[in-house]
Amino acid sequence: MLKIGSHVSLKGSEMMLGSVKEALSYNANSFMIYTGAPQNTRRRPIEDLRVEEAHQLMKENNLDLSNVVIHAPYVMNLANGDPEKRQFAVDFLTSEIKRTALIGAKQIVLHPGAHVKQGADIGIAFIIEGLDKVIENTKELDVLIALETMAGKGTECGRNFEEIAEIMNGVKDNSRLSVCFDTCHTHDAGYKIRDDFDSVIEEFDRLVGKEKISVFHINDSKNDISASKDRHENIGFGYIGFDALNKVVNHPDFMDIPKILETPYVTPVDDPKNRIYPPYKEEIEMFRNQKFDPEILDKIRKKDTI
Ligand code: FE
Numbered sequence: 057m058l059k060i061g062s063h064v065s066l067k068g069s070e071m072m073l074g075s076v077k078e079a080l081s082y083n084a085n086s087f088m089i090y091t092g093a094p095q096n097t098r099r100r101p102i103e104d105l106r107v108e109e110a111h112q113l114m115k116e117n118n119l120d121l122s123n124v125v126i127h128a129p130y131v132m133n134l135a136n137g138d139p140e141k142r143q144f145a146v147d148f149l150t151s152e153i154k155r156t157a158l159i160g161a162k163q164i165v166l167h168p169g170a171h172v173k174q175g176a177d178i179g180i181a182f183i184i185e186g187l188d189k190v191i192e193n194t195k196e197l198d199v200l201i202a203l204e205t206m207a208g209k210g211t212e213c214g215r216n217f218e219e220i221a222e223i224m225n226g227v228k229d230n231s232r233l234s235v236c237f238d239t240c241h242t243h244d245a246g247y248k249i250r251d252d253f254d255s256v257i258e259e260f261d262r263l264v265g266k267e268k269i270s271v272f273h274i275n276d277s278k279n280d281i282s283a284s285k286d287r288h289e290n291i292g293f294g295y296i297g298f299d300a301l302n303k304v305v306n307h308p309d310f311m312d313i314p315k316i317l318e319t320p321y322v323t324p325v326d327d328p329k330n331r332i333y334p335p336y337k338e339e340i341e342m343f344r345n346q347k348f349d350p351e352i353l354d355k356i357r358k359k360d361t362i
């Protein structure tokens with residue numbers, strides 16, 4: 057069965073219970089959460105997250121914990137040139153992995169890091185060193201670290217399959233390393249997701265191994281191939297298009313792998329700053345039906361005026 061969902065929020069008094077409710081409201085059977093704001097590292101204690109109630113609600117709805125994905129905050133940088141900041145990233149990622157295990161999830165997505173000005177080689181060496189420490193710190197935990205394929209904006213490491221392979225091969229015990237394959241990022245990095253996904257996967261398989269993919273991020277892109285931009289677009293409204301993304305989502309090789317949407321919220325026609333409509337229910341439905349509805353965003357926008 058297709059495993060598909062979106063990122064959902066973890067907030068308010070309901071915390072993880074609210075995340076599960078949000079996922080269910082989109083008819084999702086998978087979801088991704090940040091354990092706090094993605095742009096900072098302040099975190100609520102695990103006792104406040106209402107994990108048990110969330111698990112109960114998941115059980116009642118046949119939602120499996122193996123389909124829950126955590127995303128590490130993107131401000132954390134294992135490749136930072138400053139040793140103190142690198143140590144902070146190692147410590148924080150260690151605590152995020154512990155939190156992931158307590159939540160009951162099996163994987164945490166990580167942006168490998170940005171080398172700033174030192175060059176990719178030094179950046180990648182720092183990432184390997186950091187991952188070695190984090191893996192050692194959490195060796196008793198059954199949590200995968202899924203390295204995300206990056207768009208290559210700024211000085212991001214992991215912008216091609218060679219760099220992902222280099223990191224994975226460099227880490228001493230890489231049995232807990234996997235890959236989060238982001239369609240917008242790989243397209244922006246120059247891979248032909250729109251025109252020839254099979255050859256892209258062949259190349260990935262040769263360099264990294266396709267069995268290493270433990271989660272997909274399914275996003276259309278606001279930019280053409282090779283733009284190195286990383287701006288997500290709603291499904292069917294960008295440069296990748298519905299048919300190509302549908303091929304990824306329903307690909308026979310990856311049926312059991314969770315697919316997570318990170319597409320933008322839709323804004324009402326008369327109030328473009330008001331991000332009130334997450335389009336995930338409709339986008340998930342299109343992938344389940346394998347049929348694009350070009351009026352979908354208009355329908356969502358109109359809801360506001362009723
Ligand atoms: Fe990400």
Ligand code: FE
Nearest residue numbers: 204238273318
């Ligand atoms: Fe992503």
Ligand code: ZN
Nearest residue numbers: 240241286288
């Ligand atoms: Zn992105």
